[in-house]
Structures are given as C-alpha cells and as structure tokens.
Amino acid sequence: MVSESETEGGILRFLATIDIRIVYFLLFVVVVGPLLYPIGMPISVSPDTVEFHDVIAEMGPDDIVLLHLGTEFSGWNELSAGSTASMRMLIEQGAKVAIISAHPEAISISPLLYNSLSDVMDANDYKYMEDTIDLGYMHPNEAAVASTASDFHGTVRTDYLGASIEGTFLDDINTAEDWSLIIDIQTGVQSAAMLNHYRVSYGAPIAKHCIGVSVPGAKADLDAELLVGVLPSLRGGAELETLIGAKGPGVAAMDAFSIAHYMLLIFVVLGNIGYFGYQRSASRRTTVGR
Amino acid sequence: MSMFFKRKDIQLTIVVLTFLVVFIPYFFNIPALDAFSKKLITIASLVNGFTLALAIHSQFRRASNQWRRKSRGYYWGAYMLICLIMMILFGIIGQESAPWHWVMFAVINPLSSVNYCILAFYLSGSAARAFRARSIQAFMLLAAGSIVLLYQAPLTGAVFPVIDPIALYLTNTFAVSVSRTIYLGLATASIVLGVRMLTGREVSFLGFAREE
C-alpha cells in the first residue's frame, strides 16, 4: 500500500524533483526547434560590440593583423559568427591578415573561414599569400608564443603547407610590436601567454573574441587596458553581424539562444516554487513528526 | 658522466642559470644575452614538443594493461590504439589528403564539439534541480544570475531595455572583481611556487623526490 507521504505534493513535488532527462530533452527541443523554424526575434547591440567593431574599423590596407586561433573546434561553434564577421571587415577594408593556430584542432578552422568568405575575397580581389597567409599550428606552448613575439622570422619560415613566406607582407613583421592589431579568438588556449608576451612585453593591441566562460576575465583585462576590445560569445558575434549589415549564422542562432535562456529561468523559478511549496514543508513535517 | 644528471645541486644550478638567462635580459639591455635568450626560448618550445611522445606511451600502456588483464571491454583499448595509429598514418600521408580531412570533420570536430557543449545540459540540469534560494547568499546568487540571464537573451534587450543598465553594472563590476581576485591569487601562488622551485624546496619536477 502506498503511504500518504509518497502521494502528497502532486505538481509541487514534481517541480521540486523533476527528472533531469526532461530538462535535457527540452533543451534539445528549444535549441533545435528555432533552428529548423526560425522566428526572427529582434536583437540589441551592446556597447562592448560597438567598441570591438570600432577597433577593427580602424584597420586599412597598410595594416597587418594577426588572427590568433586559440580555440579547439568546440569553441569555434560559438565563435565562428564573430570571427567570420571580423575577417569580413578586414577583407573589405583591405587589411593584411595572418592566421596562427594555438591548438591542433584549430588547423581545420582556417579553411572553413576562407571558404565561408570566398565570395567576399573574390569581390575584393583578396588573395592567399598576397593579402592573407595561414601559418598553421605555431603556438603549441608559452615558449613558442614568446618565440614568435620576440623573433618572428627565427621561428616562422613557411605557411602551414610549407610555402616560404619570404617576399610576402610578413617581411615587415620582426617582433610583436609590428602587428597593427591582434584578434585573439579564445577559449583559453595560450590566452595568458598572448597577453604576457605580445601585449605586456611589446605593447601589441589585442582585441579578444572569447567564449562566455572567459568573459569576466576578459572584461577585467579590458578594464586594466590589457585588451583594446572584447566581443563576448555567440551573442557578440550576432551583434557584430547586425552592426556590419551582414546577418549570418550568428543572428540565425539568436532565437534558440533567447528561448534557451528563458527556459533555464523558468526551470529555476519552477524549481524554487516546488522547493518552497513541497520540499521545505515536507522536511518540516518530518521534523515535527519526530 | 651519469653523476652530472644524478646530482641534485648540479641540476638545480642549471635550472637557476637557465632561469636567469631568460629573466635578466627582459629588464636589462644586454644584447648578447638577449640574443641567446631568444634562442633558448625556441629550444625550450622544441623540447616541449617532444614530451607529447610520453602521451602516446601512456595510451599504449593503458591499452596493453587492459588487454593483459582481459578486463571487461578490453578490446576498446585496442580500438583506441588502432584509431591513434591510423591518424598518425593519415597525417604522414598529408594534411590535404582525403582520409585526414574525413577524420577531422567526421570524428574529431563533432566529438570535440560535444565534449564541451554537453556542459550546457549539466548546467541546465543543476540549475533546475539544485539552485534553491535556501539562504540570503543563495538568493543573491540566483537574483544576480537571473538578471544577467535575462540580459543575455538578445530579445530582452530589444523589448525590455530597462534591464540593460542593471545587468551591465553587475557584469562590469562584480564579475570583474571576482576575476581580479582570482588573478591576484593565482599570480601570488605561481610566483611562490616558482621561488620554491628555484630555491630547491620543490624538486619533484626533476624526479628527485621519488628517488629520495
């Protein structure tokens, strides 16, 4: 026979002790649903994104920018919108771009970046080896980062496929201070090393596009003038796309992004209703019963 | 000759001298030392690359232990080694080759993505099951988190912009403070550890503690 304590509570008990798999299933649904059936919710642009945009907007044909991929492929899912929008701006402004990877998985990112912007590159007559070079995996550890910062040509001689970089725009780079801007795409791979050896040692300006986990630290660095701009997470990427008028996958993801946030809030509220309505009174009844 | 490697004082002296060769030119302009320091940094980056060979060894050892013990599911270790060897072969064939490209985009990239994004589920689950306003501190955590969560949803800023200044205040002040606290603490700890290593109080990285 089922005891009274096991049947009472009803909906409140359900909310307090919800099966975690229901939460997982609903998260899947609220993310995949809007991706399949976009709603087109409006988005606002934050001051951080405007500041990041303004830093990149200053780059021109005489500038050489380092795009540092300090991310695994998982981080690319979150950072691709902002990285692609940043690269688009640099191509359209004619700035030269070199790419360095700091994680083995990041070597598969640069081909995706070039492919997604192939139309923009063709439209602006932007060519590989003349305007952009992929240097591959050259930052495996902090010593390598310090090495490229202090003696670039002593460490880097070819692109990722082995073609010599002699005679290209990289001839003008000797140390970290020769870079006009560094856009650091970060999940935390060699992040501190870039700050230490590029910014602190040589004063190179670094603008960081980072995942949500790293945003508090990045804002602290921005406040300490270790960074010149911070673009936070997928939302920042979507905002940058909106700002430059090139809406892409970032903006398309914002429906799912918004709904998933609201879903979490609803679960927190419902869980607390269940807690105060059932669990707390149940524990009081148990205490009194003794 | 072996005494050169086995004596703690000699090895520690080398560590300290190497440290000074890289540390001093940063603060004092000594061109010859600076040039040597830069080469030493590149040499150290090459040495670090070789340590990854130890990773292969540990994977082989793990798999062979499983095979020897014939514990349940021991064949998975062999499967893992086959994958490892295949990837090395594909890499030798070339990074532009079809097999390399296939493995990168069909296996490594999706699994790397799932590895980290699965945390979104665990965070959701913990928020639904464990985030309870049991005390004032917990309530403050929930309140701050809820405001920032609302702000982060782009739709909120577009339809309810009142929340923006409050959320921006929280993210640009308290989150910055806690990050700064952590940075200061970590910097102190790493400097203390560095000094302990250089003064010979922490020599386990050289393998001496184990022998003693």
Add this chain to the structure above:
Amino acid sequence: MIEFMELSIAVFGAFIAMCMFSTLYGKSNPLYVFAEESYVGFATGLVVIMAIMYIYRAGIQGILAGDWILSVGIILGLMTLTRLSREYAYISRLPIGISVAVQLALSMRTIIFSRFIRHINATVMNLFPADSQLMLYRWTIFLSLIPMLTFFFYTTEMKGPLSWSAKAGEYILYLSLGVVFAQTYMGRLGMFVGFMQSLTLPPWKIPILISTMIIVLAAVVILDKANLADRWIPG
C-alpha cells in the same frame, strides 16, 4: 549534387555526435564508449602529428636554414624520451629542467605586470573619471575587491574589521558567482547552439540529424531494457 565525401562526413559526424550525447540518458552504454575511445585515439594521433610538424617547422627548417643552435633543442628533446626507461630516466632531468626553467622565467617576468601591477593600477587609480557611470563602476570594483580578498585569507583568524570585511566579501562573492554562472551558461549554450547549427545547415542535413537522434536513442533504450549495455563497456 552532394558529394559522397560531404555526405559521409555529415552522416557519420551526426551519428558519432549522438553517440556521445547518449551519456545524457544516465547510463553508460557501448555507443558512448565507441565515441569516447574514437575521440581519444584520433585526437591523440592529431596531437602527435601536430607536434612533429611543429618540431619540423620551428626546428629542422631552422637548422637547414643555418640556425645550428636549434639542433640543441632536437638533442634535448630526444633526451626527454629517456623518461620512458627506468634505467636511464635520470637523463631526462636536464631537458625537463631547462624547459621548466624557461617556462618559469617567461611566466614570472610578465605575470608581475599582467596579473598584479596592471590590475591593481586599474582598481585603485583613476577613481574619479569624468564619466559618472565609469566612476560608479570603478568605485564598485574597488570597494568589492578588498572584502573578497580578505574572505580568502585562511592563515589568520578573522576578528573585528577583518571579519566584517570577510563577511561582506562572502556576500559579494555569491553575487559575483551568480553573474559568472550566467556567463558560463551563455558560453556553453553558444557552443551547443553553434554545433546544432552546423548539423542543420545546409537543410539537407536535417533528416540525417533527426534520424541519427532516433536511431541512437532507440539503440540505447533497447540495450538498457535488454540489460546488454553493461556487457560491452570497459569495467
């Protein structure tokens, strides 16, 4: 016309990703183990190849270009491998010691600036900027940082003003952790949304995603109900 390579990548990628997601069911199963061991094996192989490439590009190419001193790096690196031998492991002390010493020097010479001076400067200097909002932010950071630091003092007894400061720091810490949690969730959610986007764009991938989800879920449930899940996982 979809190329076979692209199609096979989409199909197998979606399948193996769902296998990895199957851990959310709550019980370990062979599909999850298959995904896990695949990732460990292929990722380790990737790291090894990348390390070899780096040694070639930064070391061997440099030596061939006339920078002979880099051969010391290759020799020291090979000496590191003696760590695998019980008899000759002591030889690896030299390269490990040099490597650790260089890393220590690189870290310590800049961390004083990047993690101490700059952050302390930013906290205590310029507390009266022209912008009132910025002034409010700076004062809040200044007034919240010190209580939080005192909260983490474990080597002295908290008495008097120190205990009040630590108590205030505790409350500020909980407030900050709420913000950090929200930003962490944003980060992980962004990864998940971005990944799901890659599985649904272009639209021909959608049926592949849905069918692999159903197949993997069905397989996991059947294995669980038939008590076969535990039989084929490492113990």
